[in-house]
Amino acid sequence: MSESRLNRKLSRTMREFKLLAKGTADTNHPIMAHIIPIRRCNLSCTYCNEYDDFSKPVPLQTMIHRIELLGKLKTGVITLSGGEPLLHPELDEIIKGIRKNATLAGLITNGYLLTADRIRKLNEAGLDYLQISIDNVMPDEVSKKSLKVLDKKLQLLSEHAEFHVNINSVLGGGISTPEDALVVGKRAMELGFTSTVGIIHDGDGQLRPLASREREVFLEMKKFEKRHFSRLNYFQEAIANGQPSDWRCRAGSRYLYICEDGLVHYCSQQRGFPAKPLEEYSVADIKREYITQKSCAPLCTISCVHQISYFDFFRGEQTLSVEPIPAERLVTIKSAH
Numbered sequence: 001m002s003e004s005r006l007n008r009k010l011s012r013t014m015r016e017f018k019l020l021a022k023g024t025a026d027t028n029h030p031i032m033a034h035i036i037p038i039r040r041c042n043l044s045c046t047y048c049n050e051y052d053d054f055s056k057p058v059p060l061q062t063m064i065h066r067i068e069l070l071g072k073l074k075t076g077v078i079t080l081s082g083g084e085p086l087l088h089p090e091l092d093e094i095i096k097g098i099r100k101n102a103t104l105a106g107l108i109t110n111g112y113l114l115t116a117d118r119i120r121k122l123n124e125a126g127l128d129y130l131q132i133s134i135d136n137v138m139p140d141e142v143s144k145k146s147l148k149v150l151d152k153k154l155q156l157l158s159e160h161a162e163f164h165v166n167i168n169s170v171l172g173g174g175i176s177t178p179e180d181a182l183v184v185g186k187r188a189m190e191l192g193f194t195s196t197v198g199i200i201h202d203g204d205g206q207l208r209p210l211a212s213r214e215r216e217v218f219l220e221m222k223k224f225e226k227r228h229f230s231r232l233n234y235f236q237e238a239i240a241n242g243q244p245s246d247w248r249c250r251a252g253s254r255y256l257y258i259c260e261d262g263l264v265h266y267c268s269q270q271r272g273f274p275a276k277p278l279e280e281y282s283v284a285d286i287k288r289e290y291i292t293q294k295s296c297a298p299l300c301t302i303s304c305v306h307q308i309s310y311f312d313f314f315r316g317e318q319t320l321s322v323e324p325i326p327a328e329r330l331v332t333i334k335s336a337h
Contacts, residue, residue, distance in 0.1 A: 008162045012104070012128050019076040019103045023254075023311045027290060028283050029074035031308045033256040034081045034108075034268070037063055037094055041084040043110055045135070045143040050268050051083045058260050060090040064097045066262055069278050071101030073286070075256070079106030079129070079304075081268070083260075086113040095125035104128045110145050114153045119160040130161065133168040133198065137180045147184050158191040165193040169221060171214045172199050178217040185224050197221035199240065199301050210240045244298035248318050250309040252289030256281075266294065267302050273322070292320040 001009070023031045037058050041051035070078055078098045085091060086109050098105040106129040107122070122130070134150055135143035157165050167188035169181035185195040197218060199210065210218060218240045238245045251257075251266035252274060258264055264281050265271045276285065290312075300306070 005162050008123075009164075012164065015103045015128075022074075022103075023076060026074075027254070027312060027316060028286055030070070030076070030256050030286065031254045031311060032077040032079065032304060033070050033075045033258060034079050034304070035063075035066060035070070035258040036082060036260045037080055037085050037088040037091065039083040039260045040087055041082060041110070042087065042112060043084070043144050045145065047142065050081075055083070055260065057088045057090075060093055062262070063090075063094050066258060066278055067094070067097045067101050069281075070256070070258075073281070073283070075102050077104040077106060078102045079108060081108045084110055084113070086118070092121050092125040095122070095127050099126040106130070108132075111150050111153045114156060116156050116160050119156060123160070123162045127163045129164045129166070130157070131166045131168055133170055134184045135170050135175055135180075136177060137183050140176065142175060147180070147187060151187070154187070154191055154193070158193070167193050167195055169195065169197045170199070171197060171218055171221075172210055178211075178214045181217050181221055185221055189224065195221070195224050197224075198303055210242075215240050245300070245306075247297060247306065248309060248313065248316065249294040249297040249300065249305060250290060250312060250316075251294060251305050252292070253286045254290070254311060255305045255308045266296075267305050269300075269302060270294075270296060288320070290316055291318050292322055293318045294322055 019031070022029075039050075039052050039055035040057075041048075041053070044051070044053070067078060078101070080091070080094065080098075085107060088094065095105050095107070105125075105127050107127055108131050111132040111134075132150065132154075133145060134147055135145045137147045139146040139149060154167070167184060169184040171178055171181055175181075181197055185197065188195040199218070222237075249266075251270070252264070255267070256264050257267050257271070258278055259271060262278050263275045264278055264285075265275060266273060274285070274289075294300075
């Protein structure tokens with residue numbers, strides 16, 4: 001490992017410990033926020049409901065202002081998602097803004113737009129984490145995020161990235177060859193990345209039980225995770241067996257999802273509630289949502305919300321409840337064509 005990579009890793013590890021300590025000591029701040037700099041995507045995977053093909057980038061100053069608001073709420077990790085965030089022309093400045101206002105900066109991308117120069121600029125901007133989900137070995141009608149297309153991008157990341165890279169394989173959601181997840185996971189580890197597996201939710205972010213062969217692959221992938229790095233995905237075992245999870249969802253409190261319009265939602269699959277402007281979001285909102293039961297929680301597959309909620313699994317009894325969100329209140333993203 002180069003000296004530069006080693007120094008970046010040590011810095012990141014120290015800030016991770018800081019985040020863990022702060023998150024455990026104080027429940028009145030978000031641990032993670034996902035924020036959308038652009039809704040447009042250069043791909044159109046059939047299972048995805050988080051993109052369109054026409055939206056303009058959120059202006060840089062608007063993004064910086066929202067990041068500063070998250071900083072005032074003492075948010076630990078701010079992750080850029082989409083759409084495809086690499087389509088934003090001023091992404092590096094946004095990442096720099098995150099590093100000024102939060103402990104850690106993350107990016108979720110499909111990887112198509114990565115080049116050696118782009119990766120070096122992400123290094124310079126101070127990116128801490130990058131995740132790519134790869135759906136199959138060969139592209140098909142469900143997804144073009146294939147290992148065949150992206151392997152050269154992964155090699156570039158292995159050579160140039162000074163940030164942590166995680167490759168997420170997927171099961172369910174119409175993925176026709178579950179064995180592809182194993183191939184993707186093994187390739188990720190060959191290149192020095194971490195490897196995880198995700199279970200694709202349905203259009204409402206809810207449970208889609210795995211078939212028998214998918215469950216076998218899932219169990220093999222979990223061995224990869226245990227052997228190479230610890231991932232808090234215990235809830236997935238219930239999902240793989242078609243069973244609901246018993247947990248306390250902290251969406252709207254410890255986890256925030258900020259859409260391109262600057263509204264705070266529970267998560268990417270519950271856009272429409274509470275849908276309150278970030279400008280108006282306060283510690284009072286965080287405290288309320290912390291003790292609010294979400295009706296969608298038992299069958300939820302949203303990994304990031306589960307993982308962040310583990311901080312408080314032993315405390316914070318939820319005494320309020322929210323009714324199921326009517327379909328007409330949820331935001332539907334539509335293509336221009």
